[in-house]
Amino acid sequence: MNDVAAATLVQAAARAAPRVPVLEVADLSVEFRTRSGTVRALDGVSLQVHRGECLGVVGESGSGKSVTAYAVMRLLDPAARITGGRITFGGMDMLGAGDADLADLRGRELSMIFQNPRASLNPIRPVGTQIADVLLRHGGVTRAQAPARAAALLAEVGIPDPERRARAYPFELSGGMCQRVGIALALACRPALLIADEPTTGLDVTTQAVIMDLVLGLARARGMATVLITHDLGLATEYCDSIAVMHAGHVVETAPTAALFATPRHPYTARLIGATPRPGLALGDLASIAGSLPDLRREDLPACRFLDRCERARPDCAAAPLPRRTEAARMVACRYPL
Amino acid sequence: MSAASLAHARHVLSGNPVTALAFGLFALLVGTAILGPALVPFDPIAAAGPALQPPSARHPFGTDAIGRDVFSRVIAATRLDLGMAFAAVAIVFACGTLTGAAAGFFGGWTDRIIGRLADTIMAFPLFVLAMGIVAALGNTVTNIVIATAVVNFPLYVRIARTEASTRRGAGYVEAARLSGYGEAHILFREILPNLLPIMMVQVSLTLGYAILNCAGLSFIGLGVRPPAPEWGIMVAEGASAIISGEWWIALFPGLALMIAVFTFNLLGDGLRDIVDPRRRT
């Protein structure tokens, strides 16, 4: 009963008021308790994704992209604590939801593709069986129908000879094939939101483009909302409607893709753009991003965590609170934006 | 051990009361083995009172079927039980480490032959092989010790072999080779000393198993002859009495056995933490 209610909720919300975001993350903060101190991994993160839209989340490794995704899925490690904020998915409060409701939602309304395709498949279960597991879990098929449905899904993600491949184990498939299986798994139940966490890292360049076209093509065709997580600004530019730039657990800038490129307002965004290869720009011209992420276990983290790497920094940048300026569809978290 | 590693050991011990407890128990066991037979209140192999007396102030562990004081026997047995285990482990430590290191260091045929030997021993359930060895060599305490050493041999060979083969190409070995030292010299002077810490951990861990093995063999009537006090044989003597409710004859030697094994296992874990902090779990 509960799943049906939730499903219609999401769809109704999406149909009735297209400007209500499918996913809204507001002011989310997450900490990890570790032996060597508390890691303040996310601090005041806000994101929105609408139906049929693709949001890119871009940032260096360690900036908190995966933690954000796991928080939305409510799949954080036991060591993590959500210390503040709201996550609303299709009008449902994700932080207040019970485990059973969450499990019903995951894979059916809310899905995820992972960074390391082979490692995110069960190594000793045929891939077709793994897809069948998901289909059976979320209803809609009988045990007898499941294998054929699984093969059909494999065909849909462009795997040749799907009946035979359904019986293969992950170690028998290439990385690109494994990622296709991951996509089939995530899209098996036609979710309303797909989170793709670095879906092409570790694949070779040609496969990368094929996989990205496949994911975004399916997403568009189905009117899904998509969150594309990547450290590659170029990739995000190519596929996303808007982009959120993350740095050290902060979203430092959010803007429609074109606007972000035309007029970056956060110094970090500007540097990222400067470091992104574009046609006509030689590799030697790329400005690398100096400095490194601050240690998030530090007790005295400045309000602006980019402070130490910023050439525009002024003394009052360290003072709390971190200003977040919102105008039209844009947000920038900087006291002295460009 | 250098001053630094002593300080490290003290640091680990102070942060780890369990290991400190193990060292305490170990000292107690060794003290009992050395002094015990001189301190016991009664002659462990002569009747000290009426038979089958339950524990009392006079006989804290009761008396056995022929009136011997169980407490005195348990204490006096420490020397024989620890002695057998220490002797067995000392033998296998010397032989196993040396052959294992040679196998790992020289490789080739040496390695293959020693490896085949170890595999053949491992092809038997260890206690069963120990029984067979005692049966073949003769039913004596010495042969129990030898059998226990033999069945532990593959373990030592394996560990020493792995450690030695990883050190074969190490910088200090190359340096020794370049200075013109022979292979034997390098094995004894450069490789073996570096294996000692890891092998010491193994010694402590196998001591527990060696005690169980020796006691098990004497439990089934091998090696140790009555009336000699020994924990395994005492449990065997108490076995028939336990069915009629005289629990104390078997219980106390059994507990002594458990405490000894427990001590050596804890000690082994503790030593591993000191020697090889990476493997801490």
Add this chain to the structure above:
Amino acid sequence: MMLAVIARRLAAALPTLAGVVVVTFLLTRALPGDPAAYFAGPAATREAVEQIRAQLGLDRSLGMQFLGYLRELARGDLGLSITTGQPVLSDIVARLPASAELTLLALLFAALAGISLGVLAALRPNGWLDNLCRVIATLGVCLPAFFTGLLLIYVFYYLLGWAPAPLGRLNAFAAPPPHVTGFFLIDSLLAGQGETFRSALAQILLPALSLGIFAVAPIARITRGSMLAVMSSDFIRAARAHGLSGRTVVIAYALRNALLPVVTTLGMVFSFLLGANVLIEKVFAWPGIGSYAVEALIASDYAPVQGFVMTMGFLYVLLNLAIDLLYRVIDPRMEVTA
């Protein structure tokens, strides 16, 4: 496919089996004292001893003796038992099922208890079950099997009166069931003899428990460790992200993967079980091959002991083979790497 694997593994086990034969032969030659004098008896004359020496073939070279030994082995001739007056082989064949039934039941108990304990401990690290698991893993390996057996007899036979007298496989009034497998539990059920089954079960419970407790500790420790590792792996997070139910995730995904290291250590567990089996058979007057060997050993009757050691060696090699095949059944990746 599987047959080819079995054949290949059997071939690989041949040198080990040859080693078993050689070791057993050497153990025969190392008999204490002069076997000829021993067999001839104390009153024998010099000539009689020499005659027996020739009869036994002890006057030939070691190589010739070994060939003779192999010929006897090929005929299934393991010598005569002085104690029972029977051929050792037929004694062992008659008593093997008793030992096998006891050992396998103990293994079943140890595996069920050890794996459940390890899994439950890993699901709630530092919970009370985890602590219990740690205590059992530490204390369990310190317990001499024969001592556990006696304690259980004292508690359940003498104090509580729940268990029957520890004397063999059946109580004095029950007759053995018709021989099919030699396992009384199975044969009595096949023959529909409920009373015999109950008696056999009552007799076997305590020895199997004493033997099994010995093996619970290593199994629980390894299950816990590998389960902890698997539960934090990527594919478990992915399975959760696809909404699979907790039971599917833990059993079909995590446990099956976590069992691989457990299966690997079964060889070591069997080595312990088969050794401890000898002690337990003595404690419970169990008419298996272990107590047979112990009785012969005490009577200085060496042929049964050697037959026993060789049988155990062969059995253990075959068991390791079976474990290897079981591993292949669970892990599809093995076929390629082998």
